[in-house]
Amino acid sequence: xxxxxxxxxxxxxxxxxxxxxxxxxxxxxxxxxxxxxxxxxxxxxxxxxxxxxxxxxxxxxxxxxxxxxxxxxxxxxxxxxxxxxxxxxxxxxxxxxxxxxxxxxxxxxxxxxxxxxxxxxxxxxxxxxxxxxxxxxxxxxxxxxxxxxxxxxxxxxxxxxxxxxxxxxxxxxxxxxxxxxxxxxxxxxxxxxxxxxxxxxxxxxxxxxxxxxxxxxxxxxxxxxxxxxxxxxxxxxxxxxxxxxxxxxxxxxxxxxxxxxxxxxxxxxxxxxxxxxxxxxxxxxxxxxxxxxxxxxxx
Amino acid sequence: xxxxxxxxxxxxxxxxxxxxxxxxxxxxxxxxxxxxxxxxxxxxxxxxxxxxxxxxxxxxxxxxxxxxxxxxxxxxxxxxxxxxxxxxxxxxxxxxxxxxxxxxxxxxxxxxxxxxxxxxxxxxxxxxxxxxxxxxxxxxxxxxxxxxxxxxxxxxxxxxxxxxxxxxxxxxxxxxx
Numbered sequence: 001x002x003x004x005x006x007x008x009x010x011x012x013x014x015x016x017x018x019x020x021x022x023x024x025x026x027x028x029x030x031x032x033x034x035x036x037x038x039x040x041x042x043x044x045x046x047x048x049x050x051x052x053x054x055x056x057x058x059x060x061x062x063x064x065x066x067x068x069x070x071x072x073x074x075x076x077x078x079x080x081x082x083x084x085x086x087x088x089x090x091x092x093x094x095x096x097x098x099x100x101x102x103x104x105x106x107x108x109x110x111x112x113x114x115x116x117x118x119x120x121x122x123x124x125x126x127x128x129x130x131x132x133x134x135x136x137x138x139x140x141x142x143x144x145x146x147x148x149x150x151x152x153x154x155x156x157x158x159x160x161x162x163x164x165x166x167x168x169x170x171x172x173x174x175x176x177x178x179x180x181x182x183x184x185x186x187x188x189x190x191x192x193x194x195x196x197x198x199x200x201x202x203x204x205x206x207x208x209x210x211x212x213x214x215x216x217x218x219x220x221x222x223x224x225x226x227x228x229x230x231x232x233x234x235x236x237x238x239x240x241x242x243x244x245x246x247x248x249x250x251x252x253x254x255x256x257x258x259x260x261x262x263x264x265x266x267x268x269x270x271x272x273x274x275x276x277x278x279x280x281x282x283x284x285x286x287x288x289x290x291x292x293x294x295x296x297x298x299x
Numbered sequence: 300x301x302x303x304x305x306x307x308x309x310x311x312x313x314x315x316x317x318x319x320x321x322x323x324x325x326x327x328x329x330x331x332x333x334x335x336x337x338x339x340x341x342x343x344x345x346x347x348x349x350x351x352x353x354x355x356x357x358x359x360x361x362x363x364x365x366x367x368x369x370x371x372x373x374x375x376x377x378x379x380x381x382x383x384x385x386x387x388x389x390x391x392x393x394x395x396x397x398x399x400x401x402x403x404x405x406x407x408x409x410x411x412x413x414x415x416x417x418x419x420x421x422x423x424x425x426x427x428x429x430x431x432x433x434x435x436x437x438x439x440x441x442x443x444x445x446x447x448x449x450x451x452x453x454x455x456x457x458x459x460x461x462x463x464x465x466x467x468x469x470x471x472x473x474x475x476x
Contacts, residue, residue: 145468146467191460
């Protein structure tokens with residue numbers, strides 16, 4: 001775990017170094033290519049699953065600041081402090097020509113002292129790795145202000161959890177799963193309002209942190225995730241998100257997720273997202289509400 | 300706005316002189332100044348229409364007031380251009396450009412869209428950007444400079460966004476590569 005965190009820190013430093021003037025030079029060998037064409041925050045922030053979005057919900061935008069002629073990328077580290085658990089996530093995303101986004105993320109769901117109460121042992125941690133690809137299929141969320149058409153993207157995320165034995169013991173059917181989603185995002189600029197919705201076909205328990213499928217239900221079903229955001233100024237957006245989830249496991253009920261957030265971009269290379277999240281009941285422990293803090297470094 | 304040959308001609312002269320091996324004397328079109336607009340280079344005649352502004356104007360006076368009238372709009376345009384010609388990302392776009400004319404027609408365009416009783420006399424967006432070869436990131440940089448200029452003028456952020464929403468669809472005509 002410590003090893004992975006240090007990798008995250010090193011990756012952050014590398015990207016922070018590249019994010020300066022070097023990132024522009026980096027692309028000189030690609031004809032007519034350049035970095036940093038998008039406006040602040042229009043690439044969203046990193047979700048806990050690594051893709052660009054609002055934090056819990058995925059958006060149709062590609063992560064980073066590359067426009068049609070450019071490349072964007074970032075790394076993120078996210079910490080969620082809940083009454084009985086801790087969730088940590090870090091990862092990286094790269095976007096090409098504002099068309100294709102590739103993302104990786106590692107999540108650690110740390111049961112802390114709760115692990116002993118669950119019979120797993122204190123500090124027991126589920127680790128999940130996520131690899132994702134998102135492709136913009138139509139529209140431009142920011143510039144198409146003369147039409148109602150949103151920007152639409154399709155994506156796929158493959159998730160693998162390292163605790164297959166425990167997942168099986170609590171009724172989960174699989175320790176890995178692949179999700180497909182369709183996201184639509186629109187900035188209503190005249191109203192300073194961003195609206196985004198996505199449908200994700202999934203059988204993940206707690207987004208995969210407790211595996212996939214279960215004794216109560218083993219079918220992949222469409223779930224909804226949505227965000228609204230209000231632009232307060234060029235650097236700051238505040239909003240709320242909602243994410244529905246399956247309820248597959250008999251031993252513990254699962255609730256939809258909700259959050260209110262503020263995302264602040266200091267500049268094109270650094271943004272901070274703070275949120276109050278309500279993750280409901282997790283593995284029989286109710287009312288998991290707490291602070292979400294995320295740092296994103298990129299270009 | 301169209302590329303004008305004035306500065307290009309001035310810069311091209313010494314280079315061409317150095318490389319001159321052929322005997323043919325260099326023929327440059329004479330620079331004719333506009334009689335209608337002092338300080339501007341004359342342009343080929345074209346049809347004028349407010350439709351060339353590329354957006355329908357706001358109704359009422361709220362937006363005009365948010366920009367502090369035609370004078371405020373003038374300050375916004377001047378600040379945006381002052382920032383842009385010093386902006387390494389897009390400064391090259393304005394080299395050999397008739398900046399006197401650019402400032403005037405942009406002020407007209409912004410004022411017309413923001414609901415001022417002003418007519419736009421410039422070319423349409425597709426024609427005026429056809430030969431410039433802008434990328435999406437160039438437009439993004441200009442928008443950023445416009446945002447800074449509007450901030451400096453003290454234009455309310457929501458009014459800024461309402462205005463930008465009018466300009467955003469011009470991307471299809473402005474970005475040509």
